[in-house]
Amino acid sequence: MPPRSFDEICGYALELVVGGLRGLRDVLGRVIVDDEPSSLRPSAARGYGNGRDPWQPRAHADRVADEPSLRDALGTPAPLPHAYADDRVVLLTRDPHTLFAYWDLAPGTPEPAGAASARLVLRIHDLSLLDFADARPLRHHDFDVDRLVGSRYVPTDGSGGTYRAEIGWRWNDGRFVARVRSGTITTARADAPGTGPARWMTVARLGSSERAPDAAPARPAVTEAPAPSRAPSAPASRPAAPAARAPSSEEQHRRGG
């Protein structure tokens, strides 16, 4: 009796597959994008397959390169540039107690008078205690720069600080002339929360889940609110230091690694 129901059909097909159709592997190995069975295509009812996909009308979409020619075209990745020589220094935070600075200096940049007797240094300014942007930083640390392109990890004096980096010429008498400057960054707190007052806000939901994709995002209505009448006045739990998320064996599993 021929199979009738969908399950029976699938079961019949399954038997065919496991019955030794190893050659199918080779056939499928040559599958190309335009030749997939219709059952492999997503349902036409949903967004990705609904015919409004802007990819479809483009002329290049129906040309599919075969594996060898695609491999040849893509080639082996070339090494990334060692330097861009665009004169910059960038600061990143690694953790509350460590900054990462990298720099890329252009050769031939005009030097100030007397530069031959100065050292090129990376200067990390601690701006944590400043109240306004133009004030002179109270503290800084200097690190010798012996290469035009480089990086280093820099310990901070404490967590929750604000920092900026400069690379410039420093003379033995303390004079410093900046050559490049980074943006300002702030490290995370590590031990205790801030001391700001508790404020409350009510955010009213606006917009619809049926909004068109290209519609402007719905902005919520945000209003200050009084504290709930029975909200606890003290933190419900003691601030905790960051906890390690997962043992390395699990992290290796993550992302399929």
Place this chain on the structure above:
Amino acid sequence: MGDERGLIALVLHAHLPWVRHPEYPSFLEELWLFEAITETYLPLLDAFERLARDGVGAQVTLSLSPTLLAMLVDPLLRARYLRHLESRLELTERERHRLRNDPVFEPLAARQHAIFGEAWRRMNDPGGADLIGAFADLADAGVLHLMTTTATHGLLPLLAQSPAAVKAQIAVGVAEFHRAFERAPVGMWLPECGYYPGLDRELAEAGVRFVCLETHALTLAASPPVYGVYAPIYCPAGVAAFARDAEASAQVWSATTGYPADPAYRDFYRDIGFDLPHEYVRHYLPASGERAATGVKYHRIAGSGDRKEPYDPALARATAARHAADYARRCAETVDRVGAGFDRPPLITVPFDAELFGHWWHEGPLWIELLCRELGAGGAVRMIAPDAYLDAHPTNQVTEPNAGTWGAAGHHEVWLDQSNDWIYRHLHRDAERMTALARSHPEAEGLVRRALDQAARELLLAQASDWPFMISRGTTVGYATSRVTAHLGRFARLADALERDAVDEDWLHAVESADNLFPALDYRVYV
């Protein structure tokens, strides 16, 4: 509802990096997707569909990354997935024959065969094979609340040197979700739970309603959180932030003290790809011939070394049920302990990588289903999605969360160390270059438009947090390095060509064929 004293938000994040290699007939790393579909996504869908069918009032929140969505609908990868399943069906059929006289292991081989067979049937069913449609149906049924993440899982704090890079990652993540589900995401999963002060403004601009953060983002916030981590806060721009409850999370993910370590559960590491003679399994191993997992596993965790006991599905199921009940009880104890004096029910937020369930912890999807049934029975703790919580509790404390991630040690240590820090100078510079290109071509059309769009794709792909993660963890370092290098190299070649007004259409076509995700991407997201 009468005994309800607290709430729990179970948030799952499903993500895999974009791995698609049409330039080869098969590619080892594409197995990540195939294994995740078989072991995680399909079992989760089955569990959620049973919950919907039975009218269980579950509200699981699920993030589906744009790269994963793109791979789930890619015809080439879907065809290769079927080929993979057929290979496993053949292997398990051989196993059933080999073990035909073994009353203990033959049923285990038959069980594995059935798992692959069910996946094969579903992927050949025109209705069932539409996995994105299935997730959408479950959202319509109220079982799932769907959220998005950034375009390619870029770790935003380390991209913030270029504001346009952050904006593009967020905008494309939202747009791709719209394209897949024809609705707004309920929230945005921040890759690695990475947050920095000020990010909330970009999120609010994109219409993001809430995010999930690590515990210390709230406990070390700019002002002390009056509910601890047991209620969300609003960031200054109005985006809600829900923080992970570390204790409730560890019970699930800890490999040593959590549920997955129970001796009754299936062992992740024992696999016939390692156990059986090489000649026998060679045909099912990578083309290089190296030993690898096949997904066919017969043992449970009980035992040590090579002396593992046979897997007992009935025992594993009973254990999962016991653990689901135990988790519900522990949650009740937690809300009773922390909720005294609260004017609202305490909320326990537990975010996890979805792939933990099923791939790593074989019984994980079953445990989730049983937990949903346990919590849906009207006990002390009820499951709720973060957006539903905000509907019920629109007034919350406002403060600036502390910067950090959910990675080991809580900050950027995993994604920024001496093994992978070389990446960032290139990512930052190229984001600026992309912005300049977008601004200098405000209305590009034709070939130039295609080159600009593809340049944006390549830059986004290079920004994935997966690559520095793999490099620092020493897993697939060569592959991760080559991916960063390849995408940045393609970006540079496209940028050079655009700046010289000399785009090579044949080469552009090859790159478009390889990295064909985000077809609706508009390079002007970088303007």
